[in-house]
Amino acid sequence: GAGVSQSPSNKVTEKGKDVELRCDPISGHTALYWYRQSLGQGLEFLIYFQGNSAPDKSGLPSDRFSAERTGGSVSTLTIQRTQQEDSAVYLCASSPGTSGSRQFFGPGTRLTVL
């Protein structure tokens, strides 16, 4: 498949548990973005990777959120000690990283915290 993939598609967890969300970008795309889509906050930027580096993590809502990217490819978003307000759809996007380049989105992971 040539598109951005994310796993799992849906995740239900209990409050206080840790979760990992995975994003596989399009091969060769150097830029990778995480966004969160929730009813209360709309679509908001979380973090950006250029290669394996994250130049800006200012969108991460708290220190319970972290992300990494390895080999300039796969990225994992980790949420520790989940709270009910973390329930949302987490979207990943990748792009070639050049000026004005289009971001290609994955199908998202719907996270439900009970």
Added chain:
Amino acid sequence: AQTVTQSQPEMSVQEAETVTLSCTYDTSESDYYLFWYKQPPSRQMILVIRQEAYKQQNATENRFSVNFQKAAKSFSLKISDSQLGDAAMYFCAYSKNTGFQKLVFGTGTRLLVSP
């Protein structure tokens, strides 16, 4: 900080008719990009159309066109000959043209298409 505003939570159109979705934005940058993304129930965000701020000519993609008014900071999307498959959430988005280009989204407009 840049902001994007979509004032129409929901719009309705009949098949084959034309509908216009509104978007305004605020930025102090002179060079930037504007986008319209479509999100069907599958959740996949699909790029509909993109406009570069330094280009005066309005972008078009088949049945989709924009009316870009830079001075007014307005960026509306016109869908002509609407089809049932156009039903979705539509998001207006902004990104700078320098540094990393995170997207700033509006709150979205739900488009309903009736036969």
